[in-house]
Amino acid sequence: MAAREELIKKIQALLPQDAVCRDDSYKAGVVFAAQAPLGKLREAIKLCEGCGYYLESITALDFQDTFELVYHLNCYEPTSRISLRVLFGHDQSPPTVSDIFASALWQEREVCEFFGIRFTDHPDLRPLLLPEDADFTPLRKTFGAVHAYHKREEIYG
Amino acid sequence: MAEHFPEPVVEQIYTLNLGPQHPSTHGVLRVLLDLDGEFIIKADPVIGYGHRGHEKMAENRTYKQFMPNSSRMDYLSGLLYNHGFVLAVEKLAGVQVPERAKYIRVICSELNRISSHLLWFGTYVMDLGGFTPFLYAFDDRENILDILDRVTGSRLTYSYCRFGGVTRDIDAEFIAMTRKFIARLRSRWDDYHNLVTKNVIFIHRTRGVGIIDAQLARQFGVVGPNLRACGVAFDARKSEPYEVYDRFDFEVPTGVKGDALDRYNVRLQEMEQSCRIIEQALDQLPSGPHINEMAPFKVRPPKGEVYLAFESARGLTGYYLVSDGSPYPYRCHIRVPSFGNLHVLTEVLKGTLVADAISILGSIDVVIPEIDR
Amino acid sequence: METQRVEPVIKFALLEDVLNLARANSLWPMTFGLACCAIEMMAAGAARFDLDRFGAGVFRPSPRQSDLMIVAGTISKKMAPAIKMLWDQMPNPKWCIAMGNCAISGGPFEYEGQYAIVPGAHLIVPVDIMVPGCPPRPEGLIQGILALEDKITGGEDRNYLRRFRRMGGKR
Numbered sequence: 001m002a003a004r005e006e007l008i009k010k011i012q013a014l015l016p017q018d019a020v021c022r023d024d025s026y027k028a029g030v031v032f033a034a035q036a037p038l039g040k041l042r043e044a045i046k047l048c049e050g051c052g053y054y055l056e057s058i059t060a061l062d063f064q065d066t067f068e069l070v071y072h073l074n075c076y077e078p079t080s081r082i083s084l085r086v087l088f089g090h091d092q093s094p095p096t097v098s099d100i101f102a103s104a105l106w107q108e109r110e111v112c113e114f115f116g117i118r119f120t121d122h123p124d125l126r127p128l129l130l131p132e133d134a135d136f137t138p139l140r141k142t143f144g145a146v147h148a149y150h151k152r153e154e155i156y157g
Numbered sequence: 158m159a160e161h162f163p164e165p166v167v168e169q170i171y172t173l174n175l176g177p178q179h180p181s182t183h184g185v186l187r188v189l190l191d192l193d194g195e196f197i198i199k200a201d202p203v204i205g206y207g208h209r210g211h212e213k214m215a216e217n218r219t220y221k222q223f224m225p226n227s228s229r230m231d232y233l234s235g236l237l238y239n240h241g242f243v244l245a246v247e248k249l250a251g252v253q254v255p256e257r258a259k260y261i262r263v264i265c266s267e268l269n270r271i272s273s274h275l276l277w278f279g280t281y282v283m284d285l286g287g288f289t290p291f292l293y294a295f296d297d298r299e300n301i302l303d304i305l306d307r308v309t310g311s312r313l314t315y316s317y318c319r320f321g322g323v324t325r326d327i328d329a330e331f332i333a334m335t336r337k338f339i340a341r342l343r344s345r346w347d348d349y350h351n352l353v354t355k356n357v358i359f360i361h362r363t364r365g366v367g368i369i370d371a372q373l374a375r376q377f378g379v380v381g382p383n384l385r386a387c388g389v390a391f392d393a394r395k396s397e398p399y400e401v402y403d404r405f406d407f408e409v410p411t412g413v414k415g416d417a418l419d420r421y422n423v424r425l426q427e428m429e430q431s432c433r434i435i436e437q438a439l440d441q442l443p444s445g446p447h448i449n450e451m452a453p454f455k456v457r458p459p460k461g462e463v464y465l466a467f468e469s470a471r472g473l474t475g476y477y478l479v480s481d482g483s484p485y486p487y488r489c490h491i492r493v494p495s496f497g498n499l500h501v502l503t504e505v506l507k508g509t510l511v512a513d514a515i516s517i518l519g520s521i522d523v524v525i526p527e528i529d530r
Numbered sequence: 531m532e533t534q535r536v537e538p539v540i541k542f543a544l545l546e547d548v549l550n551l552a553r554a555n556s557l558w559p560m561t562f563g564l565a566c567c568a569i570e571m572m573a574a575g576a577a578r579f580d581l582d583r584f585g586a587g588v589f590r591p592s593p594r595q596s597d598l599m600i601v602a603g604t605i606s607k608k609m610a611p612a613i614k615m616l617w618d619q620m621p622n623p624k625w626c627i628a629m630g631n632c633a634i635s636g637g638p639f640e641y642e643g644q645y646a647i648v649p650g651a652h653l654i655v656p657v658d659i660m661v662p663g664c665p666p667r668p669e670g671l672i673q674g675i676l677a678l679e680d681k682i683t684g685g686e687d688r689n690y691l692r693r694f695r696r697m698g699g700k701r
Binding site: 177178179180184185205206207208209210213214217225226229232233276280291292295296298299312313314526529 | 560561562563564565566568569570572573576577578589591593603604606608609612616638639641643644645646647664665667
Binding site for chain 2: 029083148
């Protein structure tokens with residue numbers, strides 16, 4: 001499909017060769033998964049916006065050694081979903097993409113209140129789902145009852 | 158007709174608190190409205206009053222134990238969410254599903270979709286002040302609930318699907334009841350159109366109200382009938398066919414302008430398309446087992462992740478599951494369609510009247526507990 | 531949390547029975563659906579399981595005009611102060627039905643490590659009748675309302691108009 005191929009070419013031009021992993025069988029629900037460094041995240045998201053994609057979801061994963069943010073983007077053509085992944089430490093702050101995609105305003109608020117990840121330059125990072133005065137981050141594996149707290153390579157190899 | 162004003166005459170801004178307890182039945186939604194007279198300058202939805210911690214619960218429950226949770230997120234399309242969850246786990250764990258089970262799941266999901274749209278129809282017109290269609294819609298909906306009650310055991314929050322099929326098989330009585338119901342529903346379209354669609358008050362309250370254009374929809378991640386009303390024919394059943402949807406012949410209805418009347422028309426036409434799918438599924442229904450007996454009792458998907466998108470009554474919903482090889486998910490994130498659908502209101506409600514805001518809130522069909530998870 | 535029920539200051543005798551009959555047969559619920567049980571409450575008010583034949587079909591949106599609060603759904607910690615405020619705004623005499631497992635005890639969401647819900651409406655407001663189920667069928671809610679009517683009128687001993695036989699009832 002046109003938009004998907006265009007975007008794949010542009011992302012492959014932006015990121016190093018082994019960072020893009022294409023899977024046409026759509027086994028994991030994405031056509032390709034791209035590992036982006038923190039500094040190139042905004043540029044990659046801007047490329048997606050330019051190709052007619054929309055931001056579907058921002059998910060955070062809490063590992064023992066790193067945080068991982070997974071951005072799922074999709075467009076209106078068949079089987080076009082892609083995922084962009086960034087890794088950063090527990091005390092780092094990723095940049096916001098809410099000026100590129102307005103839906104990130106609420107998505108990033110939710111990630112911030114559940115994981116404690118503060119996005120730089122976000123206009124309004126107050127809690128979305130938790131009460132206003134909540135001082136805990138529920139989805140961290142250090143909070144409450146958990147079954148496992150892994151390092152990233154234990155799952156993704 | 159909707160009224161807009163070009164420049165706010167800001168002498169005295171009045172902040173009105175709409176909710177969290179109010180006569181509309183979307184759930185516990187609170188919208189802080191900054192008003193200038195009757196016009197809205199700024200709308201800020203406050204959500205979280207139904208937050209129950211589903212995603213944290215998912216990390217403490219096995220995959221099978223999470224099934225009741227999946228139904229209770231969006232309780233109006235409980236079977237659809239059930240279906241999506243088992244599809245995600247089956248894809249991750251590689252569990253095979255017999256053909257008959259796939260058809261049964263599709264039939265029950267489409268019945269659930271019709272019942273959700275019927276409830277929306279009744280409550281939307283009730284929000285606008287018309288109390289009669291609510292009773293008609295609920296009467297039709299009770300017929301669907303009778304059919305589903307016979308086979309699943311519950312009326313609203315189901316746990317019917319299993320990894321590898323469904324719990325109980327459908328019998329000839331179910332098929333006969335479903336065919337009779339579809340014939341009856343089709344005879345009701347005239348009633349609904351005469352009662353509501355041709356009603357001049359309804360048209361005045363919905364035409365031109367709450368226009369979402371396609372660019373705004375893409376910015377906010379709007380999906381479902383709201384997006385289709387803007388003219389974009391995007392349906393997860395067609396773009397990422399799952400189960401046996403690629404064997405059916407059905408259309409994806411779209412609108413033109415993206416106002417409330419278009420959203421209403423799209424949903425009514427979707428009900429008719431669902432009837433078509435059910436008929437074709439009943440005609441093609443194969444015989445065979447209703448569950449894969451070899452599916453493991455405690456499913457342990459291999460390490461990895463899956464993102465499964467399916468079309469719920471409100472739009473494209475995504476289950477993102479990360480598995481670490483144990484019976485418990487490592488992370489379960491659900492991308493709900495009402496998230497973007499509600500978020501777009503921060504832009505759409507600007508400049509409208511408060512009465513039109515009620516109409517817009519009703520027409521986008523949000524279920525707040527699914528946003529709050 | 532101690533929740534006190536306010537007793538009326540002036541007590542009548544036979545007039546009290548008549549007043550209780552009137553109150554029981556015209557309970558006006560407040561629209562307070564929080565989650566899934568709200569849909570079954572709406573279905574109970576719709577055409578098939580008609581609540582209006584018991585006098586309880588007029589759902590008032592304003593707490594000042596209602597005398598029955600049906601807490602239908604899970605109570606999250608963010609919503610709890612609002613429930614207390616709504617209960618305080620209702621004028622006496624008022625009653626409360628906790629509908630569904632979530633309002634009774636937290637329901638399927640109560641587990642060790644739950645941070646987001648209040649496990650039961652009785653921790654916030656004084657509950658008269660608890661209707662179990664997840665969600666309870668509309669007939670269950672109707673049984674709950676009839677049980678509340680019995681509680682208000684004093685049961686079949688004092689209720690001269692009791693026309694129906696209850697499970698285990700005498701007449």
